[in-house]
Amino acid sequence: GNSVTQMEGPVTLSEEAFLTINCTYTATGYPSLFWYVQYPGEGLQLLLKATKADDKGSNKGFEATYRKETTSFHLEKGSVQVSDSAVYFCALPDQTGANNLFFGTGTRLTVIP
Amino acid sequence: NAGVTQTPKFQVLKTGQSMTLQCAQDMNHEYMSWYRQDPGMGLRLIHYSVGAGITDQGEVPNGYNVSRSTTEDFPLRLLSAAPSQTSVYFCASRRTSTDTQYFGPGTRLTVL
Numbered sequence: 001g002n003s004v005t006q007m008e009g010p011v012t013l014s015e016e017a018f019l020t021i022n023c024t025y026t027a028t029g030y031p032s033l034f035w036y037v038q039y040p041g042e043g044l045q046l047l048l049k050a051t052k053a054d055d056k057g058s059n060k061g062f063e064a065t066y067r068k069e070t071t072s073f074h075l076e077k078g079s080v081q082v083s084d085s086a087v088y089f090c091a092l093p094d095q096t097g098a099n100n101l102f103f104g105t106g107t108r109l110t111v112i113p
Numbered sequence: 114n115a116g117v118t119q120t121p122k123f124q125v126l127k128t129g130q131s132m133t134l135q136c137a138q139d140m141n142h143e144y145m146s147w148y149r150q151d152p153g154m155g156l157r158l159i160h161y162s163v164g165a166g167i168t169d170q171g172e173v174p175n176g177y178n179v180s181r182s183t184t185e186d187f188p189l190r191l192l193s194a195a196p197s198q199t200s201v202y203f204c205a206s207r208r209t210s211t212d213t214q215y216f217g218p219g220t221r222l223t224v225l
Contacts, residue, residue: 006155032212043117043203043216044156051212089155093212098163100146100171101214105155 002027004073004090006104013080013111021075021107023064023090033057033066033073034091034101044089047075080111115139117217119204125223126194134189134220136204143209145187146171147179149200150219156203162187163209194224 007022025033032051036044048057050066050073057064062077075088087106093099120135138145146161148171158171162181176198178190187206191198204217 034212041218043218044205044214045216046213049212098144098161098169099212100158100161102158103148103156105153 001095002031002092002102004092004102004104006090007107008105009107009109011107011109013109015082015111015113016079017111019075019077019080019084019109021088021090021109023073023075023104025071025073025090025092027071027092028095030066030068031093033064035062035064035073035075036089036091036103038087038089038106040086047088080109082111082113085109085111117204117206117215119202119217119220121220122218123221125225126191127225128195130194131190131192132194134191134202134204134222136187136189136217137185138187138204138206138215139185140206140208140215141184142206142215143184145181145204145206146214147177147187147189148203148205149173149198150203151200159189159202191222194222196224198222199224 034049035047037047038044048059050057053068055066090104091101117138147159148156160179162168202220205214207214
């Protein structure tokens with residue numbers, strides 16, 4: 001079935017550093033791919049998504065490109081801020097008709113001033 | 114517009130006790146689901162519903178029951194709590210015609 005493998009964390013960066021969080025997927029066909037973010041003490045919220053191959057999703061300075069050649073959807077940001085400290089989840093729909101989301105294990109990012 | 118709400122925020126149970134985690138949404142979403150979040154395991158789907166009167170099992174349904182009598186509410190019942198059910202529980206909803214899920218703030222459950 002569909003699945004994602006996400007970079008293990010935790011990741012600690014200094015403010016203004018470059019961020020990459022790796023995500024690779026296994027899927028039948030080309031489903032939409034997602035990055036969700038969980039800020040401390042909160043539920044998950046959608047950060048960005050891409051609906052087809054070669055699409056680039058972007059939001060709040062974060063970007064991810066849907067690459068079918070490498071089956072990857074890596075999350076990047078050029079200059080992280082302390083407020084980006086959170087847990088990031090890669091996700092894709094499962095193969096049921098309900099399109100339930102299957103999540104990666106999450107990567108905790110801490111940005112220090 | 115409150116979005117997805119969950120109650121309680123925190124709960125401590127003893128082994129064998131029962132309880133219901135409440136979830137409600139005011140966005141008229143057809144699809145609702147329950148996940149549990151455990152360290153190192155991400156979110157795992159417990160049960161889901163594609164509309165009132167329709168429920169189905171997810172990846173880890175054992176020990177949990179659900180029902181969907183209205184579009185707005187999707188309670189999760191623990192019939193006989195076990196320490197293995199200590200976790201953070203999230204409810205989510207979306208329109209079936211879209212792929213963006215909206216999550217509640219979570220319920221942190223501890224079973225002693």
